[in-house]
Amino acid sequence: MLRIGILLLSSLLLFVSGSLAVDWDFVYEGDKLPDPAEWETYMTDGMAVSDIAEVAADGSLHVTDPDDKVMFFIPQVDGVENSTMEIRAKVLSQAGASYTILFGIEDAAVDAWIGLFPDRIQLYDGGPEHFLDMTDYHVLRLAKVGDKVTVYADDEMVIEGPIGSIADDRQDNIVFGTGSTGGTGEYFFDYVVYTGAGAFSPEELPNYFISTQAVESKGKAAACWGMIKSRY
Numbered sequence: 486m487l488r489i490g491i492l493l494l495s496s497l498l499l500f501v502s503g504s505l506a507v508d509w510d511f512v513y514e515g516d517k518l519p520d521p522a523e524w525e526t527y528m529t530d531g532m533a534v535s536d537i538a539e540v541a542a543d544g545s546l547h548v549t550d551p552d553d554k555v556m557f558f559i560p561q562v563d564g565v566e567n568s569t570m571e572i573r574a575k576v577l578s579q580a581g582a583s584y585t586i587l588f589g590i591e592d593a594a595v596d597a598w599i600g601l602f603p604d605r606i607q608l609y610d611g612g613p614e615h616f617l618d619m620t621d622y623h624v625l626r627l628a629k630v631g632d633k634v635t636v637y638a639d640d641e642m643v644i645e646g647p648i649g650s651i652a653d654d655r656q657d658n659i660v661f662g663t664g665s666t667g668g669t670g671e672y673f674f675d676y677v678v679y680t681g682a683g684a685f686s687p688e689e690l691p692n693y694f695i696s697t698q699a700v701e702s703k704g705k706a707a708a709c710w711g712m713i714k715s716r717y
């Protein structure tokens with residue numbers, strides 16, 4: 486009887502801790518080309534995703550954007566009012582409008598867009614910017630509360646501010662990709678993740694890259710231990 490009681494209690498605790506944990510609602514790992522049938526996509530008429538994008542050897546979406554193409558992805562999501570979006574990306578080149586390479590969250594009132602450049606990131610439209618070497622990978626997080634955002638680069642808060650003017654009538658979606666037909670550039674998105682559960686700092690919700698690396702290194706450690714044991 487006591488044992489059943491303990492079992493029930495531990496199940497209940499597992500259930501409670503599981504339901505309190507925040508997790509990502511949307512995960513795109515960059516390891517396959519986005520499917521226009523799966524998400525809403527804005528693309529130049531007649532083009533295919535594979536015309537300007539490929540999956541790179543490191544499991545990222547690699548885009549080479551010419552001056553006659555536009556291609557961004559607009560997955561519908563819940564909870565955009567207070568939400569968190571994160572990408573791991575690098576940018577080798579960018580020329581053109583600030584939204585030529587972008588990611589962001591859109592609700593009925595505002596578009597929270599971050600423009601990416603080889604030497605900086607910038608809040609749309611002409612908002613505060615933060616300089617960093619984007620030709621190497623960085624984890625970039627956008628935490629949105631109503632019409633205010635906080636931006637983190639590698640878990641450090643780098644931009645805080647109101648969001649620029651709305652440019653379209655989309656709502657309740659995230660957006661990422663190649664935002665300008667005339668603009669050009671080359672970039673890699675290792676992943677794109679989102680949660681509508683709230684606007685979280687990296688202390689509240691660890692960045693996706695670190696969380697997945699921790700799981701992978703645990704797996705690798707187990708594999709190494711297996712090899713060591715089998716050798717003796």
Ligand SMILES: [Ca+2]
Nearest residue numbers: 554665666668
């Ligand atoms: Ca373009």
Ligand SMILES: [Ca+2]
Nearest residue numbers: 514515544675
């Ligand atoms: Ca990836």
